[in-house]
Amino acid sequence: MAANGSGGLRDAPPDADDLGADWYIYEAAEPAVPQDDMFPGAIPACEPTISPRLYHLCMAPVSLAVLLGLSLLVKRRRLRRSCWKGVPGLLSPANFLEEEGNRGLVAAVFGVLFSSLCLLVLDEDPLPFITHSSPSTREYWKILALLYYPAFYYPLAACATLRHRLSYLLGCLLSWGHCLVHIWQKVDCPQSPKIYRYYSTLSSIPIIICLLLLSLWYPALLLRSFTRQEDALDQEAAGGGYYQRYLKALLAKRLQKASSTKMEENLLARLQAYLGSYIYTPEEGFQIPLKLLLSLTTALIAVYQVALLLLVAVIPSLQIVRAGMTKDIVVLLVQFGLVPSASPAVPSDMERELSTVRHYLWALEVCYICSLVLCCLLTCAMLLRTLVMHRTNLRALYQGAVLDVFSTAHILRPSRRAVACWLSFAAFQAAFTCLGLLIQQVIFFVCSVGFTFLLVIPLQSGTSSPLLRVIQTMWPFWLTLAAALLLQHLAAHYQFLEQHPLRKELTNRRALCIASFLLFPTNVLLGVLAGLWRLILSALYNALHFCRLDLSLLSRAAEAFDPGYHCYCHYLKLEVSQSHPVLRAFCLLLLQPARPGAPAGLQPSHVEEGIQLLQAKKAAGSRGRFKQSRARWGLAYTLLHNPSLSACRKTALTDPTANGAQLGPPKP
Template identity: 70%
Template sequence: MFPSVIPACAPTIPDGLYHSCMAPVSLAVLIVLSLLVKHKSPRKSCWNGAPGLLSPVNFLEAEEHWGLVAAVFGILFSSVCVLVLDPDPLPFIASSSPRTREYWKIMALFYYPAFYYPLIACATIRHRAGYFIGSLLSWGHCVVHIWQKVDCPQSPKIYRYYSLLSYGPIILCLVVLSIWYPRLLIRSFTQEKPAAREVVGSSYYTAYLKTVLAKRTHTRSTRKANLLSRAQMYLSSYIYTPQEGFQVPLKLVLSVTTAMVAVYQVALLLFVVFIPNVQIVRAGMTKDVIILLVQFGIIPSENPGGLPGDMEQELNTARHYLWSLEVCYVCSLVLSCLLTLSMLMRSLGTHRANLKALYRGAVLDVFSCVRMLRPSQQALVCWVSFASFQTAFACLGLLTQQVIFFVCTVGFSFLVVIPLQMGTNMHLFKIMENMWPFWLTLVLAVVLQNLLSHFCFLKKHHLQKELTHRRALCIMTYLLFPINVLVGVLAGVWRMVISALYNAVHFCQLDISLLNRGVEAFDPGYRTYCHYLKVEASQSHPVMKAFCVLLLQLPGPERHTRLRPTDVEEGIQLMQPVKGLLKASRSKQMRARWGLAYTLLNNPSLLACRKAVLSDPTANGTQSCPDKP
């Protein structure tokens, strides 16, 4: 179990050789992909020219290949986690001195995103060549990583299998990419080639608009929910279930994915740092150590001054104590992971409710005050760092929960469970036994106040409750003041415990503030989340995108075709996509038009510029016609 016992393993393909070969290949792939991207109207700008710089993914659009993007982000974050504890941050620079190691770590933070950049850029260009290159790259990375771990499954770092387990998410994500890219390549040959002007995610936007404009039938349930159904509803709130017509934004998918990878990496590190070392200590317990522990009173003994040969029972007791520490640590770690993952799943439902509320213009249903849903400098910075903040908060929340739950489980085990099991160290029960008059007095005082308030000081009168016997009420308030001070001390302790547990459990949730409503702006996580919602609601509104998609589908001015009313009837086309149902009545057409107009007018992204749009006929959609007088 000791790291020094395990010899250093040199794989057949070392990391230095692997990165030295794959880094130039990645750069060459980026150049080839950039040459494939040709714009019809080259510009002088470096970002929009031909060949253009590749964008990894459009985070403001409904991305179809969200699983591929999430897998690349999982690989990137896992590589950064492995980098933190690696003595050589850059693989092709070995034996770095401690003075320059931190500088190499900073360089590695920029190197790994560039190294894995082609894995996500191959899907961005939406070309068969890109899918083919992506398949080759993902297969190459996957085969090399699997070969390295099969060749050297053990390593002397922290724990013999820590390196193998820490690379598990990387290998899993690479396997996903190795399957996803060939699937895209095969689909590109079997499906028809999409139109050049087809907007990415247009199918989602039209489906969302169709769901919004669909006629709903409200059914009221007269059956009262029992306790079991309420419990099922409460548990189902922690399980995210997809809704028809709504797609979670890509940023949220990435934040939850990287947060789950972070929970795994942190939990693995906490486990391998503590459990193997405690097992080593438990296996190496000697009777000399037991005598020392008995002298300090840590382990009870019937004969503290006995010979070492009489310490067999005390040795078993010490090993049982260490085994109890292991059980408490594992239970607290499992509980922390489950709570963190459940909070992340619950936050997805909250994100969906908040986004749908902002889509329909209900700002006060999300924020505590009226806010303008428009992008700003601070909002853009928060939008860029939202997924990173969610990942970091998940790590810190898991660490906080682990410390709190471990202390609580150890205290409960060694103060309650083990004394009841072994009949020794009954200190807590002795304190409770000596203080029973004090606890009984507090309980009687609280019960007395509740009984008098219910039967004596409240009087029902015409379905209302009024105060009565006010003189006796004032006398009781004065006489019970010292007792209520002690009750207040216990209530204050309980308030601190509840606040600590609530904040520790909900620390990873950015959709709620851990501070009061008046000072919630000082909560960096909640402030980042609010600005993220503002950018998403103003720039990625599905109805706005559906409206733009419908405008792009109209015949261009170069065709010189006169549009008929049925050609621009977006609502009818969305509500009734079948050609036989396009001959609708006049009332249905008007209802569809008013439904679409009402939705667009309540679009938060158009509220800021409605006056300017309505005052300018050209901006409002009416094009100037020089042929008409």
């Protein structure tokens, strides 16, 4: 019996009653899809030889013992006598306000910690000590895990802070233990039933890479401690070398002579300059702060983890649907008009329709993968651009140019908001990167699917595109709008604007008013199109720049309500006020002891002069005194003309007792 409906099987041949049997025969004749590929849950759960519970039960006490031993090794009375009456205290994982030498080591520890937290979100047992947790208590264990993992990986960073051979040895043992266990677990059980068979292994790649870096870094520090002097290591860890290099590059800078002939830049040169602004190239005497390095590391790991999750959560499912597509599902899609068909009742055409549906699903996979790759590339480009802007903003604030960075004048001093934003800056950068990548993936996937199915596939199959049909139907409307827009621009240029050699004047005002009244309805339609373009452009711009904290997504009047930009501004305040390289170089020169064979001009009372920065060899006589005086005035000029220090300097100069002056009764 022929089926009747909107799709129409009215003209079916007499053997159409047996069409259903043919479908089932075709389905049975299709090659069976492997059960493991169709259902990831069919993969048996693998228990490694060293289970996560055993690993944490063994390594957590070891880490705690290492941390306590290092705390006992360094007493608090050596750091601060009035703190806890000399009782040993907790070691710092890193001095984030100093330019330490082990920046890569701290970044690797943060990479391990952030990757562990990314795996924690989807783990059924968030706390390793608690197995088979119920859904009602799982969220409480996740909260405890947020506190446990930072404490678990704390000794990996604290071992480098002590700058002692024993601490380096303990760091070697800890990093080797963590690295070997993680590698052994993934080699023992490379597949898991969670989301995708290889998701657990692929998501652990950043952890293994960071642990491998730690396993090589700590032995290098241990070997260097035997070959280099202790004071050189202390100076490098305290950042003294960096501050002196920064000041040396600043004082040695010479003004370049301006070129008399100005070369005209072509389009290729401007394009190269624009692309070069997205590439961070190291500059002599400057390095980004440690907090920025940590934020960039966690942001890149966030891009990898989110992209991997988006990939394995969608693509295998689409492949399963494409492999399991049958003729009865194709007929259902044809009946709903989702698949075009000339004669869907003919069995020979069902093969073509089945291949068409599979081609559509394959196009969805291509669109999804291409949009994901594009989102990852754009996010990485935005992060590199952020790094360039960080350097520009920091150098401007170091020079005191506050208005070049902020829209209003700010005082660069610590505050409650600045401290809170400084604490959360790196975490905010990672979180904003995750959300920005998700938003970009949704937008670009929808746009790519619309472009593919509305334009590419119809042109490929030779059918009419719905988008082209709309354009062809409304061509008088589009032609009218284009003509009105062109007419206004031509009239404004030739009729309503009188050009003089030095100025431009408005003319034909009566005709201008008449045209404004007559073209008002047409301009309303143009305004609707401009409004739609404004909406699309602002959505794309905000989605692309969502991961950037150095600029606000709101207007200048409302930028204080942007939490990301607000955090970035206060972070810069604290970073510049506490880690100004010129001020720290000046303090280090004051505290630097005199050399045993130094000449008379380099006495301990004269160490604040910059003579040691500008002369590499010892100079004697008047030449040495001249360089010494020039370096002294150069350093004084730099500190005197720094607006960021003016507030503190003004307070000290207005104090009558600042220079030892005695207050007395006024003279009559």
